Amino acid sequence: MAELITIDDPADPRLRDYTSLTDVELRRRREPAEGLFIAEGEKVIRRARQAGYQMRSMLLSAKWVDTMRDVIDEVPAPVYAVSPELAEQVTGYHVHRGALASMQRKTLPGADELLAGARRVVVMEAVNDHTNIGAVFRSAAALGMDAVLLSPDCADPLYRRSVKVSMGAVFSVPYARLEHWPRDLEAVREGGFRLLALTPDEKAEDIDVVAPHRMDRVALMLGAEGEGLSTRALVAADQWVRIPMAHGVDSLNVGAAAAVAFYAVTAGRPVA
Amino acid sequence: MAELITIDDPADPRLRDYTSLTDVELRRRREPAEGLFIAEGEKVIRRARQAGYQMRSMLLSAKWVDTMRDVIDEVPAPVYAVSPELAEQVTGYHVHRGALASMQRKTLPGADELLAGARRVVVMEAVNDHTNIGAVFRSAAALGMDAVLLSPDCADPLYRRSVKVSMGAVFSVPYARLEHWPRDLEAVREGGFRLLALTPDEKAEDIDVVAPHRMDRVALMLGAEGEGLSTRALVAADQWVRIPMAHGVDSLNVGAAAAVAFYAVTAGRPVA
Known part of the structure; x- marks a missing residue:
């Protein structure tokens, strides 16, 4: 079961996977280099898990905790509960889908x-x-x-x-x-x-x-x-x-x- | 041949067809009621003319006058030359395609x-x-x-x-x-x-x-x-x-x- 951690400092280093999501140039370099990608919204997060991707962490606004409860209960990754305002400060946009997950890339097949x-x-x-x-x-x-x-x-x-x-x-x-x-x-x-x-x-x-x-x-x-x-x-x-x-x-x-x-x-x- | 008219007052009533183009709710009511539609960019304006639509007027930034010269020479409608800044003030957005035309709707067939x-x-x-x-x-x-x-x-x-x-x-x-x-x-x-x-x-x-x-x-x-x-x-x-x-x-x-x-x-x- 995941640990549910409330964060209220946008500079908290645990949120690093989610910083500056609107900076396409930065993210397209960083994500493959660091072996991660971002899944956005309940449906996409669930599909990534079904496809066997490992979760590094999840970022939720408080009202999404209930919806994602079964996922939280299953994954060993930390889950960060934040306010919508903090989510926007960190990512650079209003996260209207309410849930983001940082997922671990797999090695591509040949x-x-x-x-x-x-x-x-x-x-x-x-x-x-x-x-x-x-x-x-x-x-x-x-x-x-x-x-x-x-x-x-x-x-x-x-x-x-x-x-x-x-x-x-x-x-x-x-x-x-x-x-x-x-x-x-x-x-x-x-x-x-x-x-x-x-x-x-x-x-x-x-x-x-x-x-x-x-x-x-x-x-x-x-x-x-x-x-x-x-x-x-x-x-x-x-x-x-x-x-x-x-x-x-x-x-x-x-x-x-x-x-x-x-x-x-x-x-x-x-x-x- | 069209008259080329330079306009530098955004409140000029001759620009009325082009006001508040980003206000979707307003425009979707106004345009059918007033019998007009807006064609944007050289290619689309030319295609509308080829399809037999009558031009009510055209709004150009100065550097587009040469590109559209043949159209200006052919149509009887007034052509308004404006600065990019004025075009933005009137329409509500940066008109990067440089040319807008107000076209007359036709009666729809049955x-x-x-x-x-x-x-x-x-x-x-x-x-x-x-x-x-x-x-x-x-x-x-x-x-x-x-x-x-x-x-x-x-x-x-x-x-x-x-x-x-x-x-x-x-x-x-x-x-x-x-x-x-x-x-x-x-x-x-x-x-x-x-x-x-x-x-x-x-x-x-x-x-x-x-x-x-x-x-x-x-x-x-x-x-x-x-x-x-x-x-x-x-x-x-x-x-x-x-x-x-x-x-x-x-x-x-x-x-x-x-x-x-x-x-x-x-x-x-x-x-x-």
């Missing part, structure tokens, strides 16, 4: 390990917007993609905003970092996966023709909003696919495009 | 008129978030839906934020309001459309089975984020359809769900 058990994977290149990363994970989970591989310059799926937008899907879809880009795509291909690059380029083939449902051993490559995949990533792919566009529109947003592409390769009856 | 020429339409119920409305229009345009029908309590597609998120798609996909909800759905059915209600309900059939590509005369019904369609809307539908979900995820966000559903009914080879 890409090989993920590919061994997967049928359909997402490969993201340079997606460095936390909202977009979260949205792609949410759709990947919902639509049955088995794993996510990230280029070295993708944003952190465990950053607070990514976790929130994903509704916790970053905990349920396993992911790995590719260290050498785009060279490590070769290992994906050697793992038996066909590399499909999603691009609006007119030379690409329509995804509904290429992927007539329930493809097996497919790696779907996505680039960032606006830029799309780099030339070298496109060159490394086996095939270019596009979502057919109407009304002279040039693109979907990355979240919508990802959802459609995941549906195209996962849904439907198997081809006879 | 639902009958839209249905006559359409093959696939979107029906939205109670989607009252401007970002979501804009996202659904953008995907509807990109994925080839022909028209949108709105329940009486849907948000305004011409509200500034809807227009921006849609990337101007609210100008290219025609839409109408249904006055009586859900009674007017009967007219949609009488127009020869099959009413498919999108719902996560387990009693619904998988959309990839129901809609095996290029459906004709289909009306796809969507509800708001979180709530989904109301019971009475579900009862009024011909069939319930769901997007198959994996990993125990309960839903996609409304933008992703809409994109997948539009793809499911529009893409692919026609069924033999």
Whole structure:
């Protein structure tokens, strides 16, 4: 059972995991370096625990103690009860979800390990917007993609905003970092996966023709909003696919495009 | 050719169309009542003009005059040149896109008129978030839906934020309001459309089975984020359809769900 500790000094060193949460640049350096990430709100905290993440500590305003009582009773980590004002002083914003937890990161699996058990994977290149990363994970989970591989310059799926937008899907879809880009795509291909690059380029083939449902051993490559995949990533792919566009529109947003592409390769009856 | 008028008094009555743009409650009442909407940024202003909307006036900071010169030369409406500071005083925010236009609304077509020429339409119920409305229009345009029908309590597609998120798609996909909800759905059915209600309900059939590509005369019904369609809307539908979900995820966000559903009914080879 956790110890419930009331804190009323914002400079208390025990609150260090929670300082300056609105300073994105600081936090994106600190969190991976210190092996932690922040889960925000009751639902996300519970999902992180269910996914096997260890809790370092929890920060609650007093009225959330009852709601989180079962968690408090189960975890060995300290639980800090603070006033909403103190929470705001420490974190830099009004914590309207009332509960924050500092969770311990796990060692990421290697890409090989993920590919061994997967049928359909997402490969993201340079997606460095936390909202977009979260949205792609949410759709990947919902639509049955088995794993996510990230280029070295993708944003952190465990950053607070990514976790929130994903509704916790970053905990349920396993992911790995590719260290050498785009060279490590070769290992994906050697793992038996066909590399499909999603691009609006007119030379690409329509995804509904290429992927007539329930493809097996497919790696779907996505680039960032606006830029799309780099030339070298496109060159490394086996095939270019596009979502057919109407009304002279040039693109979907990355979240919508990802959802459609995941549906195209996962849904439907198997081809006879 | 437009008259270029320099204004340096924020209380100048000629700027009335642009006052208090950040006051959502005020603007959502005022704009339909006064028959105007605001287009923001060069691209959106040009798309509104291409779609045949008349300009009432334009508000530019000085450095945008050159960029918009061709538009200024073509329109009969007055163009107000102001400092960035004055633009902020009038509108309530920093207008970083540098150009705003007040456009005249058109009379909306009737639902009958839209249905006559359409093959696939979107029906939205109670989607009252401007970002979501804009996202659904953008995907509807990109994925080839022909028209949108709105329940009486849907948000305004011409509200500034809807227009921006849609990337101007609210100008290219025609839409109408249904006055009586859900009674007017009967007219949609009488127009020869099959009413498919999108719902996560387990009693619904998988959309990839129901809609095996290029459906004709289909009306796809969507509800708001979180709530989904109301019971009475579900009862009024011909069939319930769901997007198959994996990993125990309960839903996609409304933008992703809409994109997948539009793809499911529009893409692919026609069924033999």
